[in-house]
Amino acid sequence: xxDVGAPEELQFEVITPLGFRVRVTHAYWEIIVGxxxxxxxAHEQAVKETLEKPSEIRLSKSDPSVHLFYRTxxxxxxxxxxxxxxxxxxxxxxxxxxxxxxxxxxxxxx
Numbered sequence: 001x002x003d004v005g006a007p008e009e010l011q012f013e014v015i016t017p018l019g020f021r022v023r024v025t026h027a028y029w030e031i032i033v034g035x036x037x038x039x040x041x042a043h044e045q046a047v048k049e050t051l052e053k054p055s056e057i058r059l060s061k062s063d064p065s066v067h068l069f070y071r072t073x074x075x076x077x078x079x080x081x082x083x084x085x086x087x088x089x090x091x092x093x094x095x096x097x098x099x100x101x102x103x104x105x106x107x108x109x110x
Contacts, residue, residue: 012044014051016069016090017108022051022083024092037096043079046071047095050081057108058101066093070101 013023024032033041040047050071055078060066067090069081078101082093 012048014048016051016057016067016083017054018057018067020085020088020090022081022090022092028092032092032094036094039097040095043095046073046079047081047092050079050095051083051092054081054108056101056106058104058106061102061104067107068102068104070098073097 008025008027011024011026011029013021015021029044050069053071054069055072056070058068058070060068060082063084065086066082066084069083070078071081073079076099078098079095080098080102081095083090084093
């Protein structure tokens with residue numbers, strides 16, 4: 001029996017190379033793959049790997065609490081996982097395939 005007021009069930013939670021956790025609930029994952037970026041529906045493992053073992057991490061130019069994790073998918077193609085870090089914990093904002101790495105300060109690797 002589920003607890004009343006229990007937190008939403010996690011789709012996944014991973015630890016980034018920066019040492020903070022990023023999590024996403026089942027409900028929010030469905031928003032990402034159902035509305036924001038349906039192309040990512042079958043790529044949950046790629047998103048987890050991008051957060052855990054990125055090729056590089058950049059800070060958003062508009063919000064320094066937002067981190068963009070990039071992992072090379074193939075030549076000139078990356079998976080980008082975007083996470084916001086608040087109070088030491090992170091949550092996934094979105095994830096998508098891309099052919100360009102956005103501007104912003106590269107913070108990992110140094």
